[in-house]
Amino acid sequence: MAQTLTEKLLARAAGKDAVATGETVLTDVDVLMTHDVCGPGTIGVFKREFGDSARVWDPRRVVIIPDHYIFTSDERCQRNVDTLRAFANEQGIETFYDVIDDPQGRWRFDAAAGPLTSQHGRRYAGVCHSALAEKGHTRPGEVLIGTDSHTCTAGAFGEFATGVGNTDAAFVLGVGKILLRVPESMRFVLDGALADGVMAKDVILHIIGLVGVDGATYRAMEFAGDGIASLSIEDRMTIANMGVEAGAKNAVFPADRATCDFVDAAGKANGTARPYECLSPDGDAVYADTTVIDLSALEPVVAQPPDPAQVVPARQCTDVKLDRAYIGSCTGGKGSDFDAFAAIVRGRTVAIETFGVPATPAVLAHLRQATLGGQTLWDILVDAGVTMTANAGCAACLGGPGDTFGRMNEPLTCISTTNRNFPGRMGDLQGRIYLASPATAAASALAGHIADPREALP
Numbered sequence: 001m002a003q004t005l006t007e008k009l010l011a012r013a014a015g016k017d018a019v020a021t022g023e024t025v026l027t028d029v030d031v032l033m034t035h036d037v038c039g040p041g042t043i044g045v046f047k048r049e050f051g052d053s054a055r056v057w058d059p060r061r062v063v064i065i066p067d068h069y070i071f072t073s074d075e076r077c078q079r080n081v082d083t084l085r086a087f088a089n090e091q092g093i094e095t096f097y098d099v100i101d102d103p104q105g106r107w108r109f110d111a112a113a114g115p116l117t118s119q120h121g122r123r124y125a126g127v128c129h130s131a132l133a134e135k136g137h138t139r140p141g142e143v144l145i146g147t148d149s150h151t152c153t154a155g156a157f158g159e160f161a162t163g164v165g166n167t168d169a170a171f172v173l174g175v176g177k178i179l180l181r182v183p184e185s186m187r188f189v190l191d192g193a194l195a196d197g198v199m200a201k202d203v204i205l206h207i208i209g210l211v212g213v214d215g216a217t218y219r220a221m222e223f224a225g226d227g228i229a230s231l232s233i234e235d236r237m238t239i240a241n242m243g244v245e246a247g248a249k250n251a252v253f254p255a256d257r258a259t260c261d262f263v264d265a266a267g268k269a270n271g272t273a274r275p276y277e278c279l280s281p282d283g284d285a286v287y288a289d290t291t292v293i294d295l296s297a298l299e300p301v302v303a304q305p306p307d308p309a310q311v312v313p314a315r316q317c318t319d320v321k322l323d324r325a326y327i328g329s330c331t332g333g334k335g336s337d338f339d340a341f342a343a344i345v346r347g348r349t350v351a352i353e354t355f356g357v358p359a360t361p362a363v364l365a366h367l368r369q370a371t372l373g374g375q376t377l378w379d380i381l382v383d384a385g386v387t388m389t390a391n392a393g394c395a396a397c398l399g400g401p402g403d404t405f406g407r408m409n410e411p412l413t414c415i416s417t418t419n420r421n422f423p424g425r426m427g428d429l430q431g432r433i434y435l436a437s438p439a440t441a442a443a444s445a446l447a448g449h450i451a452d453p454r455e456a457l458p
């Protein structure tokens, strides 16, 4: 039976030759990831169902990454991290990317003490989806389950990756398996290459605009076509990341040489390498539908509030005045995102308050080290008037407590490189969020209104 890439991945994990769309299969899980928001709840269910003295099925396959509400004085948020730390110590989970190095210590956020990343947290890894890849936990052929809806990001590496709730995650903790209904697949054939000023974010916003926020509900989004080779690994992560904004169960790219190079390097650098298998869809696999996208014909777009499917060309929104710009998150706070942003604001000054949050400490290091025109990216951003933080993490992408960096504490209009623009997502319920690529966010920050980045390219 001809198989899509998702069907092949699930068949492999279920120990079967093939699976059929709609079939429910019990699959092995290669990696379970959780974080500070859902981890404590998952641990609670695990202990309730398996017992207080229960052990996780395999501590080497459990990855715990506190990242959401880290840099806050909110005690409930800090308690969540304490819960993760205690559980990691109890279970011998070494892939716990703690915010401190002292396993006995009780860390408390102190803004006056300066950036945590440079003082204490050598293990701290930043936003989970970026960190999973950087630390070598994403591999072709595997099944990665996470307690976060944007776990689909890891589909960029040719694996089945999806977000689940605390109950499912607790079951995985106990037995290392999960029941999954095999989704039908939508195929997106990417042809050509993006024009200057058009980014991967524009690709996925274009797709979500086409299919709607529920157009891929419990379906797999499978990417194909020659255009994939023109997209970097980070581009593919941006696209896979937002598959869930169309309701997708997972989003997946076939692995290629670039994928393997990235995975091999990350595994080697972090001591997390293990053998993996690159799978490909069969040529005669059956898809729910196929959409061909000429990458060269795409233009910069924004998603207007209140949801990511309200997609229009940026050039049609120049009358939208902005109060704020924000660059950050697993979608738009990676190294290449800041590269694009810095290239546009270099030597210029933003017209509105603009916040920048590196997704991970590795992105922060990139900003401190990479140069453009003899200046580091960090200095370019600061000189342009961008308020930067060295505290890498989710920050205001999910609003968070009132003292969260960049949070919208009043009803502002913001252009953001994040992935959701629902009411209240970045704080104030009345705030209006326009989702955009880093290039569009940069051009708009300079203009004070939504702008087409092609007119601001250096």
Ligand code: SF4
Residues within 6 Å of the ligand: 068, 127, 128, 129, 148, 150, 328, 329, 330, 331, 393, 394, 397, 398, 418, 419
């Ligand atoms: S950066 Fe935003 S979307 Fe990504 S994991 Fe954090 S809160 Fe979720």
